[in-house]
Amino acid sequence: MTTRRALLKSLAGGALVAGAATAGLPLAARASGWPERPVRILVPFAAGGNTDGIARLLALHLSDKLGQQFVVENRTGGGGTIAAEATARSPADGYTLMVAAVAQIAVFPALKKTNYDPVADFAPISNVANNPFCLVANPSFPAKTVGELVAYARERPGKITYASGGIGSIGHLTMALFLKRAGLEMAHTPYRGGAPAVADVIAGHVPLYFGNLSEALPHAGGALRALAVSSATRSPKLPDVPAVAEFYPGFKTDTWNGLIAPAGTPKEIVDRLASEVRAALKEKKTLDQLDSFGVDPIGSTPEEFKATIAADLVLWREAVKDANVAL
The missing domain is CATH 3.40.190.10 (Periplasmic binding protein-like II)
Structure with missing residues (x-):
């Protein structure tokens, strides 16, 4: 437990300072002009859990590879729906992302009315890990x-x-x-x-x-x-x-943690981020840390992640009906 806490603490510190340099910035990112300033990654839960740890791993990798800070922002409340709503209402410019869990995107919309549409309001980027x-x-x-x-x-x-x-x-x-x-x-x-x-x-x-x-x-x-x-x-x-x-x-x-953006985020940015997620999941240090969280790496394409969300919306609506749950 001490080792896990130390790991999450080190990730929290590193994610805030990594990647100020722009040397070696990939040509595709330079051509688009993105990112030209820090990018925030919203996390729907408090620091210290798996979702937060996964977000900080991504923030470190993206900061290093894309030459701008990717800063984790823990936006708690409403079982994660507050962070999801904030993401949905943010400009679709690539400067607000979210590491979401299946609960916010597929389960809560099946349980009750949310202030966002899980399909229309988000651009799926990559399903990072499953549990x-x-x-x-x-x-x-x-x-x-x-x-x-x-x-x-x-x-x-x-x-x-x-x-x-x-x-x-x-x-x-x-x-x-x-x-x-x-x-x-x-x-x-x-x-x-x-x-x-x-x-x-x-x-x-x-x-x-x-x-x-x-x-x-x-x-x-x-x-x-x-x-x-x-x-x-x-x-x-x-x-x-x-x-x-x-x-x-x-x-x-299963429950998953995936990277999403507001709907309408340019495809070039979505594809670039998805590519970097897959690259991060090929690094041994990332895989070792995910294993310590007890989760399995996925690294899907945006299209694959979109299909996962669609299937889960059907699955969890069925489960809510079977359990006779009303919130």
Whole structure:
């Protein structure tokens, strides 16, 4: 934990000072005249988390390669919707970007009306990294596999309880999708965040939890038993743990962090940024740091990221309906 905090602290400092020099500025960037002044990267959460850490990694790389400061600005509130709205309302000139999470772009718009349109108001640049979910159980829970869980729960409809980080959280909605596919009924116990939910599963107060893989990793094989991951295939971080898709083909959910800009941002700038994201994800130091966050690098094109967002909007609207959530 100390190492992780030290890493995030060093990134926070470096992102503010990197890249003042313009020597060696690529010809394409010179020709467009962008960037001619510092660029801000909005982060919808407080400093210290994965989204913030990813933003600072990008800020360091972009500052170095594009010859201007890329400065991280933490704009918290509203579960990230305040930062998203600020991004949507900013000039489409390449000087305001956002490292968004799936919650702001696909989940919250499915839950409630937002002051921005997740499709019309943003220009997708690149999906930077993914973090799948992991279904975990207290080791005392009788079911040791997904198959055993399904059989056990079918005999006890509505009597087994699962925890989540809150009503309408991605973990809650992922479990709703799983229960629908498996034809199960369970009771939901929402918590105020993932940390207290994990703590109560470890303590044995609640037997099950579907949360971020990064939350489960420190406890998997010890205080928690990992039953399945929500990615399309097994995670390299837990290679012996099956994917839900092995039991229910096509099942896939994850949370991602992607770089976006206001709609109308020039294509030349969007493409340049996407290219630099992919370049950053080829650097060993970046990959090592992402691995320490417990996330998987992606580096998609703008077109691929646009398709991901479209698919997730459909997915999470379905999940909200299945979970019967209204905020």
